[in-house]
Amino acid sequence: MEEPRIGVFVCHCGINIGGVVNVPEVVEYAKTLPNVAWAEGNLYTCSEAGLSSIKDAIKKNGLNRVVVASCTPRTHEPLFRSTCEEAGLNKYLFEMANIREQCSWVHSHEPEAATVKAEDIVRMAVARARWLEPQDEPEVDVADSAMVIGGGISGLMAAVSLASQGFKVHLVEKEPQLGGITRRLGKIYPTLEDSSDIIDPVIKAATSNENIRIYTSATLKDISGYVGNFKAALKRGTEEVKLDVGTIVLASGALNYEPPKGSFQYGVLDRVVTQLQLEEMLTQGKLAEPERVLMIQCVGSRTGEVWTYELSDMTQSFAARLLSKILGAKKEEGWPYCSKICCMNAIKNAIRIKEQWPKAHVDILFSDLRTYKEYEDFYRKARALEVKFIRYIREIPPEITEAPDKKLKVTAYDTLAGVETEFLCDLVALSTPLCPSKEDVMLARMLKVPLGPDGFFMEAHPKLRPVDCQSDGIFIAGTACGPKDIPESIISAKAAAARASILMANKKLKTEALTADVNTDLCIGCGLCEELCPYGAHKIENGKSKTIAALCRGCGVCAADCPRRAITMRHYSDRQILAQVEAMMAQ
């Protein structure tokens, strides 16, 4: 390594630093430090004048490292780094010493102590600067094609969005036909349009786009590689298809939960159906005019909820049932989350029934009615059509028994009336949640996309990156990461397409310089780094750890835990950090 020739620039920042810290003293002190070839004070180092001064000093004094002692690196580090680059220095040969936010601004009552601290901070920065090395930001190529897994509305919309921007798309669908769950819906809410009016044009747009190749009755068999360079293998019947793609959009959708047999008499009495099955019956004209239809919300969702009620006027038998239920509570079947769309779906089917048969009665047993946003109007419409909404207790599943004349008797507690009520109806529709499919587990493992606690695919960050997966280059659309209605699915699909298009449009991806570097001579292949890395950046191959730089984010967890100290973090090496530790105390 070349002999370090360090330039130190100490900023007054007007009076922000200069009013507390004795800047000229710090400059003189810096000159005494080994390897410091130049030191000066600036009024505002970040100003045009200050930046020119840095560039001049680098050139005139042959500086090969620069330390700026001023404000927090979180604001101006990129600016100073660019300045160094302009003067011919690699930007990673630059270090900042924070003597404002972490010194002058918090010790304004102790100027002498602040000055000593500033000198210490500069000494530590110089110590680190000695060990800095130039770093490269390696580039990987990004193939301009994407693979979309899933041919429902989300997958189709994502594919069309990407294809219209000129990217090649390979769409993989495991069923023989496209359309997903949207196909099975007769009508959509709140407009009550036919769902075919929504999905058919999208299917047509996808099948007629020459940039989209569609593989139906096909599943993903294997996948390897990393962002920009994924290698996928599809299985279609006996055929195997190999694809090279740059990005992946996961739009594998969700299932409609079916209660276990016997639960709510589902699978036992044929007049107990799920809301989706009722939907299909209405669309296919398989339902004769009913006298009364009863719908039960939150079946198999919101499990794990425990609410206590103060109930006056309970019937004795009901109180006994309540008590025994609480005491003998076995784990509820189903899912803990709220599936968001079931309230609207039930109301939609209720309205469909009332509009077709105005004399039919429809009762909806609900726990909380979640008709959010302007869907309130839809709720009001149902009430105007005399759909009855009864608040029941979700934790006490209504009892359903057969009654004469092919009727069903449903007993539930009406909390607002304060009595247990019996309903005699022709059909019971259970509103069940959208849930993850068991196949997701395999997909998750193949793609290295983790599943969240609710069983759906987990996003990289729920707020800031809601359509990204933790692994770069893979994006999620639609219900694969949680229940959504159609407009929300379309929005997430387009957002996922936007993210994928950014990667592919830029053709190359600059990856982090702050990456892990494994010394294979020391590595014993224990696999701890592979286990610890949240990004899958380490792989044990032939008994040694191999790093995929494109995936490494530079956290350094592997380096700190490696039992052989075989891993060096570029720009945050042990040597560099320890130099700061050692320099903490004045010699």
Next chain:
Amino acid sequence: MMVEKSALVIGGGIAGIQASLDLANRGLKTYLVEKSPSIGGRMAQLDKTFPTMDCSICILAPKMIECFRHPKIELLTYSEVKEVHGSAGDFTVKVVKKPRYVQADKCVGCGTCADHCPVELPNEFDSGMGVRKAIYIPFPQAVPRVYTVDKDNCLDCGLCNSVCNAKAVDLEQQPVELELHVGGIVVATGFDTYEPFRITSYGYGKYKNVVTAMQLERLLSASGPTGGRIMRPSDGRIPRTIAFLQCVGSRDQRFGYPYCSSICCKYAVKDAVLIKEHRPDSEVHIFYIDLRVFGKGFQEFANRAKKEYGVKFVRSSPGEIREDPETKDLTLWYEDTLARTVRSLKADLVVLSTALMPRSDSVELAKILGIDIDRFGFLVASDPVRHPVDTQVPGIVGCGYCLGPRTGDIPDSVMQAGAAAARLSEILMAESV
């Protein structure tokens, strides 16, 4: 026809910021116009976000800085869009940069001017709970970090000018008119919060200890006017019994708005948990009609609030709030619809979970852009189901709460922003590869 491969984003909240980043990263030069002195929007005013309880500004600030530094994004803060002509691929936009009376290229954000300014007035950012000077930055993490003079309240004493070492103050500064040529426009102007003065039975504006949820948010914020201590307005005491009233101005056909604002139940649960964390022995009651904690992780979050934190949920819409004129404590009268009894609760602080409504300037902006708004003032999507982010004007898209409540939370706004960016990319970058 020449297609301008550039975009204008109107509004610098999280939706506008995300749209700008997605557009700029896609290769489109993007102008981000923000009316107030800093980008950040509502998210910067929040303490923590539901349901994960992330610190809001911690996750927002890096995105704000990324916008600021992005080579393809030009930030035009303290600016307004005045005229728009043209069509998709070729819009001409007139933007006015309002005078800050501070030169942005000279100001280093040190704050010496504000220290010396003699004028103190209520801070909009703190929803009136805190103060600022006539020369100010709206919040500590403001981007850009440039001070602004509120000329309406400035005394013209010139003290700021005399103490500024960077010689950045320019009290003669004039507005600057810019003409931008862009291919597409994204509207991301967000929302205002409903001020329930008209619901007189709740005493908002009359009783000091009846506050809105946004005001509570500022009190809870570590960088807010009370440093994160929930000190009630009348006497600074830390409240022990707090009541949240849901649906104030939402789902209401008399006052406020008939729609559901989608996020109030969620933020009430979040704030209740935060209050319990600040003071575990406090009693927090949430009065609701339907508890709308739908979506990813929310039901589980509400369950935890009840089980682990002991937040009490009461299914009721209280009729009236009365104030004790001496202690300024409040009494709520309500019918518990599940227990079917009428009760009262004495509370130290009442928080009204108010509706989120369209911004007052949405009507004017819609006119300038030639797009439709609904009867409330929200932008109307050209087809709320099939084209949820498109407006009636091709090339103009929207994202975030300005399009109405929708799911309403941050992930939803971020996804809508991505969708808006995708739409503009589809229109403007059709032959790019």
Next chain:
Amino acid sequence: MSEVESVPSAGGTAKAETPKFDPRILIFTCNWCSYAGADLAGTSRLEYPPNARIIRTMCSGRIDPVFVLEGLRDGADGVLVTGCHPGDCHYVKGNFRAEKRFHFLKMALKQLGVEEDRVRLAWISAGEGEKFSLLVKDMTEKVRELGPSPLKSSNIKST
């Protein structure tokens, strides 16, 4: 930084200079949360004792126990490791790893006679400027009471 106290000694009232012990506190911060929290303390002008020296890494998960031990040996009287709150880690779970490692480090330090309050772990978010300043104050005072570190190389007699 030192105060002069007059110390009565046997045989007269000669003034002796006994410096009041000023501890040196080494603080490790992570780029995304605790370093930003420290910055916020600065932006908010919250004063705290000038005894701390801060080292920044990208993640608290980078902190090797060797750094802490080296710090104690090189002169730190107290070491504070800080990072993002659980669940907030920019790199998903680096802070969980830091916590696990820290747990074992504390057990080892106990064996070496290092007191409980000398080496600490704390979570500071980017919005917790005040918490950071209070933490530094608290740490400084507690370590001041404990006196110089038993692991300081100057305190360890060579064998």
